[in-house]
Amino acid sequence: MTEERKWIVTSAWPYINAVPHLGNLIGSVLSADIFARYCRLKDDKVVFVSGSDEHGTPVAVSAMQKNITPEELIKKNHKYIKDLFEKWEISYDNYTETHNDIHFKFVQDFFKRIEENGYIFVKEEVVLYCKNCNLYLPDRFIEGKCPFCGGKARGDQCDECGRLLKPIQLIDYYCKSCGKKNIEETKSKHWYMDFPRLEEKLRDFIENGTFTPNAINICKNFIKDGIPARAVTRDLEWGIPAPFEGADNKVIYVWFEAVLGYISAVKEWALKIKDDETLFHYFWKDKDSKSVYFIGKDNIIFHLIIFPGLIFAYNEGLPENEKLNLPFDISTTEFLMYEGGKFSKSQKRGIWIDEAIEILPPDYWRYYLIRNRPELKDTSFQWSEFENSLGELNDIIGNFVHRILTFTKKNFNSTVPEPGAYDDLDENLISRINKSIQKIESLYEEIKLKSALEEIVSLAREGNKYFNIKEPWHLIDEDKEKVGTILYLCIQLIYILSILLCPVIPNSVKKIFSLLNRSEDIGKHNWNELNDFAIQPGNKINKSTPLFKKYKLKELMKKYKKIKEKDNS
Ligand SMILES: [Zn+2]
Numbered sequence: 001m002t003e004e005r006k007w008i009v010t011s012a013w014p015y016i017n018a019v020p021h022l023g024n025l026i027g028s029v030l031s032a033d034i035f036a037r038y039c040r041l042k043d044d045k046v047v048f049v050s051g052s053d054e055h056g057t058p059v060a061v062s063a064m065q066k067n068i069t070p071e072e073l074i075k076k077n078h079k080y081i082k083d084l085f086e087k088w089e090i091s092y093d094n095y096t097e098t099h100n101d102i103h104f105k106f107v108q109d110f111f112k113r114i115e116e117n118g119y120i121f122v123k124e125e126v127v128l129y130c131k132n133c134n135l136y137l138p139d140r141f142i143e144g145k146c147p148f149c150g151g152k153a154r155g156d157q158c159d160e161c162g163r164l165l166k167p168i169q170l171i172d173y174y175c176k177s178c179g180k181k182n183i184e185e186t187k188s189k190h191w192y193m194d195f196p197r198l199e200e201k202l203r204d205f206i207e208n209g210t211f212t213p214n215a216i217n218i219c220k221n222f223i224k225d226g227i228p229a230r231a232v233t234r235d236l237e238w239g240i241p242a243p244f245e246g247a248d249n250k251v252i253y254v255w256f257e258a259v260l261g262y263i264s265a266v267k268e269w270a271l272k273i274k275d276d277e278t279l280f281h282y283f284w285k286d287k288d289s290k291s292v293y294f295i296g297k298d299n300i301i302f303h304l305i306i307f308p309g310l311i312f313a314y315n316e317g318l319p320e321n322e323k324l325n326l327p328f329d330i331s332t333t334e335f336l337m338y339e340g341g342k343f344s345k346s347q348k349r350g351i352w353i354d355e356a357i358e359i360l361p362p363d364y365w366r367y368y369l370i371r372n373r374p375e376l377k378d379t380s381f382q383w384s385e386f387e388n389s390l391g392e393l394n395d396i397i398g399n400f401v402h403r404i405l406t407f408t409k410k411n412f413n414s415t416v417p418e419p420g421a422y423d424d425l426d427e428n429l430i431s432r433i434n435k436s437i438q439k440i441e442s443l444y445e446e447i448k449l450k451s452a453l454e455e456i457v458s459l460a461r462e463g464n465k466y467f468n469i470k471e472p473w474h475l476i477d478e479d480k481e482k483v484g485t486i487l488y489l490c491i492q493l494i495y496i497l498s499i500l501l502c503p504v505i506p507n508s509v510k511k512i513f514s515l516l517n518r519s520e521d522i523g524k525h526n527w528n529e530l531n532d533f534a535i536q537p538g539n540k541i542n543k544s545t546p547l548f549k550k551y552k553l554k555e556l557m558k559k560y561k562k563i564k565e566k567d568n569s
């Protein structure tokens, strides 16, 4: 018997301040969902977590501008986004938020331990203070010009050239909340993470990992000149209070606590949802358990340097079976653009995930997005391609299911026929099915989701072709047994396709399972069933109705325009 596989599947934590658009969704959340669903079909043990990233200055700034508390803001937004992911059939085991007790305690204990292990030191630095607002101005509380490119920049980063900045480096800076320049330079103590001490360990970790050459290069470039120590505290009220002696009125920098959410979310799931704390140990400390992170390509350093660095510092001095596992792998994509350009909320360019499901049910979008997943290069959402994709889903997959089942109902009284002897064409189809299953399995394993779906569609095409060449409608009077064989094989193929498609279009697959009278079997060892023809002769099937609708581009565009006219945010 093969060893049971265990996975922690995670997607980047969406920042609570904005609804994700289609590009955000395919880059992390949806891809992670497909992989988690695939692993479950294989009978692997899976916990799939993520949550809203709720701290940091953007939330504090935005709440201040709306004249509400940050708590009120996040409560509303978290519920909205969580509901959306449910509507999109994202199969999280725990979609949580960083503003919760378990996460707070976990983060504070974690940093206490790192401090005890000698990885935290204190340094005084020059910071900016708004005398008008009586507020320190870290990160996004302050804006000005970038000292490198002159572009508009915030206290933590320049969006134009992408450089990381400190507030004090900005030129012509002003307070983000009052817009004034009544700012003084003052000194403040901050707590730093001693990354230089971890350099060697991190270098080994990168070089011995199974990461893509691209990810390894990005990390090596980053490490090349040494990893700088980083301040883990901020002068803010909104966030997780720093647990260090003398660090009153300071919080942990949002980047350093949000990544720990991957760990605390599993802990919360084990404690609150499963009521079994051993599951936390099982997934995070058992050495066979593997964690995979579906993240944007601009997020690699944080997941392969900063996060493992924190774990190394935490693990030091712990017995082997208490150590947290290091990340096993990351999966990144290139970018999905919108009609050749960037998504832009202010210019009303693009489709956000709440808008999308007002236009069409999620399976259509899931199918399209995976079909166009930017795996090797940037791809672009094009309405015309979207229409083609929907046509393909209907014509190749939907129609195959519908015509086979309708033909079976009419000629075999809704009963799966007994197969007779196979001829060459039958044998060819069977061998093609087996080859495709193997190929699709390895593509899913490598998280090449676009290619996996491509092969599934190609297999469905093969099924259509087989049925057309066989022309059973001409044979039904003279050779019913032969027709029985054709339908028997096609029904097996429908079931096989539905299992292969299950991660991508789960709702439609549920319908196919119910048409085949297999509703109660969904999620039960389904991947193993691919190897034998699981639908027995004599089984009843249900009356088929078309799985998908065919949509005209004009119709969809009309809905889209209406939504955009409504949107005044
Ligand atoms: Zn710049």
Ligand SMILES: [Zn+2]
Binding pocket: 130, 131, 132, 133, 134, 175, 176, 177, 178, 179, 180
């Ligand atoms: Zn101010």
